[in-house]
Amino acid sequence: MAKTKVVEIEPLTRVEGHGKVSIHLDDHNNVKEARLHIVEFRGFERFIKGRPFWEVPVIVQRLCGICPVSHQLASAKAMDLIVGAKKLTPTAEKVRRLMNYGQIMQSHVLHFFHLCSPDILFGFDADPKIRNIFGVIRKMPDLAVQGVMMRKYGQEIIKATSGKKIHGTGAVPGGVNKNVSIEERDSFLKDIDRMKTWALSALNLAKNYTLDHIDTVETFAAFNSSHLSLVREDGALDLYHGKLRAIDAGGNLIFDQVDYQNYSDYIMEEVRSWSYNKFPFIKSRGHIDGWYRVGPLSRMNTAGFIDTPEAQTAMEEFKGLTRGKPNHMSLAYHWARMIEVLHCVEKIEELLNDPDLQGNDLLVKGDRAEEGIGVIEAPRGTLFHHYRVNEDGQVTYCNLIVSSTNNNEAMNRAVTKVAHDHISGRPKITEGMLNHVEVAIRAYDPCLSCATHALGQMPLVVEMYDPGGSLLERRGKCV
Numbered sequence: 097m098a099k100t101k102v103v104e105i106e107p108l109t110r111v112e113g114h115g116k117v118s119i120h121l122d123d124h125n126n127v128k129e130a131r132l133h134i135v136e137f138r139g140f141e142r143f144i145k146g147r148p149f150w151e152v153p154v155i156v157q158r159l160c161g162i163c164p165v166s167h168q169l170a171s172a173k174a175m176d177l178i179v180g181a182k183k184l185t186p187t188a189e190k191v192r193r194l195m196n197y198g199q200i201m202q203s204h205v206l207h208f209f210h211l212c213s214p215d216i217l218f219g220f221d222a223d224p225k226i227r228n229i230f231g232v233i234r235k236m237p238d239l240a241v242q243g244v245m246m247r248k249y250g251q252e253i254i255k256a257t258s259g260k261k262i263h264g265t266g267a268v269p270g271g272v273n274k275n276v277s278i279e280e281r282d283s284f285l286k287d288i289d290r291m292k293t294w295a296l297s298a299l300n301l302a303k304n305y306t307l308d309h310i311d312t313v314e315t316f317a318a319f320n321s322s323h324l325s326l327v328r329e330d331g332a333l334d335l336y337h338g339k340l341r342a343i344d345a346g347g348n349l350i351f352d353q354v355d356y357q358n359y360s361d362y363i364m365e366e367v368r369s370w371s372y373n374k375f376p377f378i379k380s381r382g383h384i385d386g387w388y389r390v391g392p393l394s395r396m397n398t399a400g401f402i403d404t405p406e407a408q409t410a411m412e413e414f415k416g417l418t419r420g421k422p423n424h425m426s427l428a429y430h431w432a433r434m435i436e437v438l439h440c441v442e443k444i445e446e447l448l449n450d451p452d453l454q455g456n457d458l459l460v461k462g463d464r465a466e467e468g469i470g471v472i473e474a475p476r477g478t479l480f481h482h483y484r485v486n487e488d489g490q491v492t493y494c495n496l497i498v499s500s501t502n503n504n505e506a507m508n509r510a511v512t513k514v515a516h517d518h519i520s521g522r523p524k525i526t527e528g529m530l531n532h533v534e535v536a537i538r539a540y541d542p543c544l545s546c547a548t549h550a551l552g553q554m555p556l557v558v559e560m561y562d563p564g565g566s567l568l569e570r571r572g573k574c575v
Contacts, residue, residue: 100128103519105530110211110228112162112543117533119515125522130515132508132537134373144494149178149485153267156481156496160543161262162206165199165254166474166499168267169336170481173470175269178485180462187455188271191257193336194447195266196472198253200335201440203475204392204433205250207541208298209243212430215535216305221528242294246437249284249291253444256280271459281448288445292406295441299410299434306417306431315517317426317510317536320345321387322378323394324502326473329353331400333411333439335473341398342378342388347422350378356471359480365497373504376497387505390477391540392432397422402435404442410435426510426539433541474499476541500542510536 258264377386477499
């Protein structure tokens with residue numbers, strides 16, 4: 097009887113949160129199965145119940161220290177509807193947008209320079225003693241400083257709009273609680289040209305890597321999929337607000353201009369026993385074929401254009417690689433991510449020159465509602481926050497579909513494909529081979545902390561095996 101060997105990558109490195117990969121091999125080291133396991137459990141959907149609705153934007157952003165602004169804004173957008181603020185004041189709308197561009201800029205820069213650049217700069221098989229951020233600092237100090245300073249700029253934008261760099265309080269139900277002062281505006285404008293120069297150089301680094309290694313990029317963790325994002329009414333990329341658009345692998349519309357208040361008519365979530373992360377899918381296509389991708393790559397595929405000139409030029413070049421058809425190359429996420437950094441810098445400059453940022457009309461209220469849904473484009477992709485509130489202002493229902501949850505099936509497929517391509521049948525498994533699997537996961541910049549939640553009860557299972565690998569006893573309970 098053939099035995100199954102299990103190779104585990106635990107912990108996953110250079111990603112946000114905790115996870116592991118298990119690769120099951122037969123006697124000939126052929127891959128039988130490979131899975132990405134999200135091993136954390138975060139119970140935000142449960143313990144947010146009973147809390148006053150106005151606390152929610154502050155509480156739920158504790159899901160993450162990397163993308164707290166995204167959760168703050170998505171929940172604030174949902175709570176806008178609860179307090180009857182159907183349209184924000186110009187100042188509130190623009191301060192929130194500025195906050196979001198600062199968030200996406202700093203998160204993308206952190207991922208690109210600190211987490212994935214060692215693979216790009218030194219190679220997937222490079223010595224792990226060098227293949228890390230400290231290796232980048234030693235060998236390319238100017239590039240490392242650029243990454244640090246660009247991220248600092250984005251974080252300072254967040255501080256100016258939200259009060260703190262991490263876990264701020266700026267977005268509140270119905271608007272914001274502060275504007276941007278003249279002094280803050282001028283300090284950001286002073287450095288904006290340098291940010292544009294650096295954004296362009298980072299974009300060129302990601303683009304040139306893609307083009308110089310196109311044979312690898314076209315095959316590594318590449319597979320056809322559907323894509324989903326928010327787009328503006330005219331089809332433009334919009335990272336703060338819009339309506340839902342989904343396309344299939346050939347670029348054909350599955351649905352378009354869907355009001356995200358009706359998201360549950362179009363998207364469902366599947367639960368699988370081996371992960372605390374759900375598996376969303378498009379209802380009309382079923383749970384087998386309805387999975388999709390989100391994030392920078394998907395946004396480049398779904399959006400018709402970008403409304404800032406430098407980023408639009410970059411997008412045209414990006415789309416030219418696939419002659420206008422959807423790009424399904426996982427490693428192209430890096431190029432798409434840097435296009436968005438450039439777009440964010442351009443939008444930040446545009447907003448900083450808008451006098452509405454100094455306005456004092458910050459809040460709107462209207463007739464109370466019992467339900468609110470907020471959706472935003474987070475750095476990693478489309479983020480859904482859905483709440484119901486009772487007449488006492490207490491949350492009675494919460495459902496979160498976070499970006500990395502939307503990408504769950506895609507990341508598992510990426511893991512499986514790379515395991516088959518780079519590990520299956522090899523007589524010896526090396527660290528470099530296993531890093532190939534991690535490279536595929538890092539392309540999605542997953543936020544595993546955000547992604548973890550469970551439907552119903554949380555299982556606690558203890559299994560005991562003998563030295564030969566046979567299961568002796570299994571006990572479990574739900575907590």
